[in-house]
Amino acid sequence: xxxxxxxxxxxxxxxxxxxxxxxDTRQNILVVALRLFAEHGFEGASMRDIANEVGxxxxxxxxxxxxxxxxxxxxxxxxxxEHNRRIRSALNAAPDECIAxxxxxVRAHVRMHTxxxxxxxxxxxxxxxxxxxxxxxxxxxxxxxxAMLAEVVRKGVQSGVFQVPHEWLAVAVIGGMxxxxxxxxxxxxxxxxxxxxxxxxxxALRVLGVSGTRPEQRT
Amino acid sequence: xxxxxxxxxxxxxxxxxxxxxxxDTRQNILVVALRLFAEHGFEGASMRDIANEVGxxxxxxxxxxxxxxxxxxxxxxxxxxEHNRRIRSALNAAPDECIAxxxxxVRAHVRMHTxxxxxxxxxxxxxxxxxxxxxxxxxxxxxxxxAMLAEVVRKGVQSGVFQVPHEWLAVAVIGGMxxxxxxxxxxxxxxxxxxxxxxxxxxALRVLGVSGTRPEQRT
DNA sequence: GTGTCGCTAACTAACGATCGTAAGGCAAGC
DNA sequence: GCTTGCCTTACGATCGTTAGTTAGCGACAC
Numbered sequence: 001x002x003x004x005x006x007x008x009x010x011x012x013x014x015x016x017x018x019x020x021x022x023x024d025t026r027q028n029i030l031v032v033a034l035r036l037f038a039e040h041g042f043e044g045a046s047m048r049d050i051a052n053e054v055g056x057x058x059x060x061x062x063x064x065x066x067x068x069x070x071x072x073x074x075x076x077x078x079x080x081x082e083h084n085r086r087i088r089s090a091l092n093a094a095p096d097e098c099i100a101x102x103x104x105x106v107r108a109h110v111r112m113h114t115x116x117x118x119x120x121x122x123x124x125x126x127x128x129x130x131x132x133x134x135x136x137x138x139x140x141x142x143x144x145x146x147a148m149l150a151e152v153v154r155k156g157v158q159s160g161v162f163q164v165p166h167e168w169l170a171v172a173v174i175g176g177m178x179x180x181x182x183x184x185x186x187x188x189x190x191x192x193x194x195x196x197x198x199x200x201x202x203x204a205l206r207v208l209g210v211s212g213t214r215p216e217q218r219t
Numbered sequence: 220x221x222x223x224x225x226x227x228x229x230x231x232x233x234x235x236x237x238x239x240x241x242x243d244t245r246q247n248i249l250v251v252a253l254r255l256f257a258e259h260g261f262e263g264a265s266m267r268d269i270a271n272e273v274g275x276x277x278x279x280x281x282x283x284x285x286x287x288x289x290x291x292x293x294x295x296x297x298x299x300x301e302h303n304r305r306i307r308s309a310l311n312a313a314p315d316e317c318i319a320x321x322x323x324x325v326r327a328h329v330r331m332h333t334x335x336x337x338x339x340x341x342x343x344x345x346x347x348x349x350x351x352x353x354x355x356x357x358x359x360x361x362x363x364x365x366a367m368l369a370e371v372v373r374k375g376v377q378s379g380v381f382q383v384p385h386e387w388l389a390v391a392v393i394g395g396m397x398x399x400x401x402x403x404x405x406x407x408x409x410x411x412x413x414x415x416x417x418x419x420x421x422x423a424l425r426v427l428g429v430s431g432t433r434p435e436q437r438t
Numbered sequence: 439g440t441g442t443c444g445c446t447a448a449c450t451a452a453c454g455a456t457c458g459t460a461a462g463g464c465a466a467g468c
Numbered sequence: 469g470c471t472t473g474c475c476t477t478a479c480g481a482t483c484g485t486t487a488g489t490t491a492g493c494g495a496c497a498c
Contacts, residue, residue, distance in 0.1 A: 006354025135225025176399030
């Protein structure tokens, strides 16, 4: 595995929250797997490569994880659950008013992608490597998360605060712009995650026809 | 190759322009390769699978293309060249005025992604499978295309017509939202490519603080 | 018209390599 | 003693690609 490959994302640090896995070794395996999946794709990253970087032999990984697919599934499940949790939590904590709700959702969405850029990017590029059976709960989570954002937009449009020529496309735009952050963001960007999400909230509100409104305070 | 996989994009038709390759057989190979790369990833799609679907044996592909990587490179090169060409052409044809320029660029950008959704999506997800050497011209083209959009935004901001809290993030938002179209678009969506790009132009202008301005006429 | 040559595009067979994973074994810790 | 976590060995499978062969077609010469 010494072949130099074309970079498809800016992130180079496979950040995962400490304690995600039940042991240090399992955590290391996930972290290395995430990085190699990001660099080489799921199929392009072999168990021998992952094991070598962890400092063990490939067959030993099976003491910890049942299969290669299981590694990917752990990563993608956590990624989607965390995303969903963050947005739900942000919505629950925000005032029940459409600008505040939208701001909170976008902030959470963008922050997920600045906090876990590599994980977020892999979640989008390597989904195909999951069997339909393994992937369907992940897709269901994704749909649920999207629906939360769509509901916020729908309510805002219904109340007349948001004005859009096409509601679903507004949701697609707001979701998509946040998602792409994962592909270009690195920690040495001139703004931190909070700074970026402030700006993104402003842009999302503009998309919704709320121009020049101050973004929600970030405390 | 009968394993059912999780879908990561909506497009299911590997559209490429007729005459892209120099013979029918070469064209068929590219079309099948595009679809299988999209479904299974570059490494997950084997030459035997591609050959079987074309109706020949894997070794015969080498009469037409030097390597598996060459297949991917042909696809990605065309995708990036076409994208670049369309945006350049649209900018050249539009009036030299920042709203018209931005509108033209966004329209061309979005139309590329509705005309070639599968190719566009694969261009983003499978870049890693190119060696650095093969991929660097592709990345250079990408950077050039981005720079065109960035220049349009910069000029608009400089002239005072566009007002943004962060110029580069506005470029990232506008580019990213168009790019994501490739992942959800299918031809049975309620709007066609023109309809979608009309809306996207409106949203992009809103991001830039030009609210409620009529989008450029699409003749 | 016929035969020959060269080229293209397909084939078969196989190479060297790598793959994910199973089975059996050993050592350390509790 | 049992469990865990590592090892080695190896399996069956697949991979991208090479080398050699064959058939068909078109061009050319006789």
